[in-house]
Structure formats: structure tokens, C-alpha cells
Amino acid sequence: MRQNVCQQPPKERIKNFSEVALGFSKKQAEIEARRCLQCKDPSCVKGCPVEIDIPGFIKLLKEKKRKEALKKIKEKNNLPAICGRVCPQEDQCEKNCVLNKKNMPINIGALERYAADYELTFFRLSFKIKQKLRTRVAVVGSGPAGLTCAADLARMGYQVVVFESLHLPGGVLTYGIPEFRLPKQIVRNEVEYIKRLGVEIKLNSLVGNTYSIEDLLSEFKAIFIAVGAGLPQFLGIPGENLNRVYSANEFLARINLMQAYKFPEYATPINIGKRVAIIGGGNVALDCARVAIRLGSDVTLVYRRSRTEMPGRKEEIENALAEGVVFKFLTQPVRIIEDEQGFVKGLECIKMELGEADASGRRRPVAVRSSNFILEIDTVIVAIGQRPNPLLVKVTPGLKTNEDGTIKVDEHLMTSITGVFAGGDIITGADTVISAMGAGKKAAVEIDNYIKSNIKS
């Protein structure tokens, strides 16, 4: 039988911000590790964007060598405690697991987390760096792509400096994903590990403003831009600037980055009402919904398609339902209604039905005529996606972009400026943590090749 992780019971967890999934016990991990068939040609690895030797680390866990298992993972993945928690394994490694044919894939995510969490309590892993190079590389952004690239370059011997605009490192891992899904202590630990590899992280450094790309090029041989997709999208409906309408980014940044849920112990406030509407169907929308539940509000998630089309992880949808989030499917907001003070007092919606498949392959929602109705709510959180951060691009002459705002790169991830590379959400648009990490790894290899070929010529 597939081992599943224990969770904090819904009734308890909606009263706190502690982690929901509790991870494997030693016994569970051993049972699960023993289930692995140790395939000769493992298909799970092909599903992993950073190609972790999955059977390899599971074998070590089976042999009760937890430290060695972690080392095995870290050969490829610098942030396993994070990936074990937030990767959509069901679409990647576990989907490919041969046991998935019987609907019982190995719980690879939980095993990865089990191996990684060893480092939290028992020891601090570091790698001996064989040869230290003099060459300096700058990484812009300390999210998953930036941290991964920095760590890989450091292990190749480069002197790496990461520039982060916020006052804490981690990017979306810190400001975006809530504590109950990814405890900030985990992020801090992974960042500490990367610092032990010799990476320097410069906080409060907004590249474009505090330093220009030109400034960095005079000091660094190469630059990796990994500034992510942080530009919030709004619906463009009337009433969107009313008080108590938040972008998901603002709501989550107040809660996760600034810890507004501990106000006034922490000085950043949040103002939400008793009845909150979340607009959107992705993981960010689900995160917002579950945060609002924990702040004591009744939460309705409004999504224009049906449950089948929701881009959010199945596990998170189930968690949200268990915590009392009400889902209103096939519902599209058309207007936000204000009270006398300019605060939200309602959300006018229209019912939708599914028509033909659209470009994304999902059935396109079409409005049902005269089906408008009003949801009586007092707070709206808009979680309909993020676009690439435009700030750096705007102030960097010569840095070319595509129409959607993503930075143009060639097959080696190099941008239109020689020596400047880019990867992660800034070139793909909003995507998962692990695909950003995959891009960070590729960038490290490309930057290494670029620097070496430059030295030769």
C-alpha cells in the first residue's frame, strides 16, 4: 500500500499557520522505500525537471542511510526540502512511476522531504568545492531559479553574488507560498545551505535601480536574470480599485513576507472582512483561500470553469475543501460593488457554461445570458495569474523581450546582451517552482560553457 503522509486535522489547522502535511515517520519512509521496484530504466527520473536519481536515493533510504540519500538528491537538486513539499509530483515523477498503472505510485515527494528534513535536525551538509575560481557571476533574483543557478555555479567553483530586491531571500518561496504549505524555516535552511557553498546574497538590491545591468557587467563575467513573474494581473472589471480588493501578490506578501497575520506584533496590517471572495482556480488562488480561512473569514472561491479544468493541484483543492472553502464553479465576476465608504460590499457575477476547447485544450467558458447574480462579500482577492516582472527590462536598453513581456533568449538561455542569461518565469511566464529550478540548472551549465569558451578564445 502507498504510504500517505499524516496531516493536521482540518478543524485544528484552520486555527493556525503551521504546516498541514506532517511528513513521513521513520517507519512509513522505510515501508515506502521498500515498495520501490528499483527499475533498471527508471521512468520517474524522466519526469523530474532536475533529473534526481530517484531510485538511487530511495535505495539508500531503504538501507537506512538517510544522510547518503540526501547527498544523492543534492547531487542534482539544491532545494529538496522545498521540492518535497511544493512540487506537483503527481504530474512529474509519480505520474511516470510504473506503479502508477495500479494507481499506487511511490510517494516520491514525501520520501524526498523525509530525506531532506534530516538536515533540519541532524546535520549540516556541505560540499567540498574542488577548485575555487576567481571568476565572478551575478544572479539577479533569489527565487527558485536564482538560488539553484547560484548553488550549481558555486559548486563548479565560481564566486557567485545573488542580488535580491526584497529584505528576505527566497523570492516566491518567501513572499508567495504560505507558511502552512512551506514553512519559512525550511526556506531559511535551504538558503543557509546555499550560503555555505560560498554564495553571497545581497538583499535590498533592486537590479535596474540600485545597480544597473551595466554596473554588474563591469564586475561580473556573466549575469543570470531570474526575476520571475511577479506582475499581478487584474480582471479589468469596474470596482477593482475599491478598498479591500487585493491582488493575490499583495495579500500573500502581507501575510507571508511581512507576517501580517501576527499584527500588531509585526507592524504590517491586513484588512479583510468576514466574507472573502477569491477569484481564480490555480495554486495561488487556493493559497489565498486557505490563508483567508485561517484569518477567520468565510471564503468563496470563484472560478469561471469547472473543477476538472482547475489548474491547482488536486491535493490542494482537497485541502481547501476540507478547510471549508466554498467553490463556485462556472462563475465569472463582472463588477465589484461598493459601499458608501468605497469598500467592497458585493461581487456581481455571471454564470458560465463550457463551450468548445480553446488554445489551452480546456473547454472555453461562455457566459449564460441574464444569469447575473450578486455574491454578498466584503473582500475580493484577485488571483488570476502573474506576468513577467517588467521593471528590469524597462530600464535596461538592449534587453529584448517578446510580446508577452518575457525576456528573449537563445537556445543557450543567453539574452540579447552578451554574457547576460535569463531563465525561469521571466522567460516562460508563471510556472512551477521545479521548472524554474530546472532553468536555473541549465543556466549554470550554459554560463559555465560561455565563460570557459571565452577564456580559451
Place this chain on the structure above:
Amino acid sequence: MFKVINKENLAKEVTKIVVKAEQIARKAKAGQFVVVIVDERGERIPLTLADWDKDKGTITLIFQKIGFSTKKLGSLNPGDKIEHILGPLGHPTEIKKWDKVVCIGGGVGIAEAYPVCRAFKEAGNYVIGIIGTRNKDLLILEKEMKKVCDELFITTDDGSYGEKGFVSDVLKRLSGYNFVYAVGPIPMMQAVSKITQEYHIKTIVSLNPIMVDATGMCGACRLRVGNCTVFGCVDGPDFDAHAVDFEELSRRLKIFTEAERKIDAQFNS
């Protein structure tokens, strides 16, 4: 960490601090701002750069101690450290030769008008300054403003210094100017905007909406300008006064009033 080098109380509730921040000083331009986090549990507050010194590697912040965070910042002394400062942020004020420029500062906004006045002066403009406060005790930077303005008018609401009335009263009787820059309380900027709109004189206001990251990521500072939603932090802080929806801006500044009262009470107790 950023060390406070100097501190001076300029007026009742108005404090000036000079802080070591070399990289920001190197890059600063008139009209830009920084985000300050006073201590580990602090919030991110945007403050306009009142001055900077590239050689000494310092920046100057002038602020009114009106809320929890500004009171905390104001309680720091030379030698104390500020946890985080990010900047310079926002677009610099567009400085060019207009010929005759009017720069208006209301209240603590005088501190923000000062570097802009200086920049316009350095660009060869004839600069008329108008500064105003509620009363004499709140007036700041009179001497500094005199140095960078060809003419300087001072008003107080109660007539305790300079002429009695508002900065807009002075503006009404001026003529021959072809550009106005105004920074201060919203009603003041609105009044200025109304006057110049009539004469189609280009007027720029520097706005200070609520911000969190101040790098274009959260949208807390969104404003309506010319019927488009823009972000105060990355599209501003300067905007065409005649296109700004001031009503929406003042309404959005009230989102956290209750919380601010609550935490302020905590500071005072």
C-alpha cells in the same frame, strides 16, 4: 543594516536623519524614494529622498512622526541602525528647462520639493518656490529653499508666519510660469491642479499611495490616472496632476486606518 549618522528635529514632529547608504546615494536622483524597514518586525514604508551625498555615501530622510513606523524611525539616534533600506525607487522627476518653474511643497512635502527645486535651478530655470504649513512650528527648510529658489513664498494656515492662507492662494496670483511641480497633502495638490488646469499649464504631482514591495509586484499602490490603472511605485511617483483621480487616492489611503490606530496606541502606551 544602515547606520544613522545624524539626527535633527526640524520642527514639531518633523525629524531629519542622515543615514549611511552608499549605493543608494550613488544612484539617487531628485524625485525618487526609498523603502525603509525600521526593525525586524517593521513594515515597509516609502519615504522620498530629501537629499543625498555621493562623496559621503549618505542619504537624508525627512519625515513627520505621524504613525507607528515613523515614530519608531524618529526614535532612532545617531549610531543606531535601520534594518533595511531599498532604493532608489521610482522614476526621477523629469528635469528640463521650462524657463519659469513653480515648485510647491506643503507640510513635510517641502522636504520632497527641495531636491526637485534644486535640480530645476541647476537646469537653468527661474524657480519660484511656494511652501506652506499649518503653522509656524511645522515650517521646515526655509533657509535651504531660499538658496535654490529665485523667489520664495511662505504661507501658514493660521498666519503665524509668512502670509496667512494656502500655497494655492499664492499660486493664484502668480503669472508667467510654464510648469508646476507640487508635493504635499492631497487637498493641496488638488487645489493646485485645479488652478493650473484652467490655464493648461503642465503640472506634475508626486504621490505617496500605500505600498508594500514598492517594486511593482503587489499593486497596493494602484492609482487611476487618465482612466488607466497605474502603479504609484514603478510608474510614478510623479504623475500628470490633471489626470490623477485624487478622490480614489484619498479613499485608498484609508484602507488600514483602523489598524494604524490600533498599532499607534501600542506605540504610545
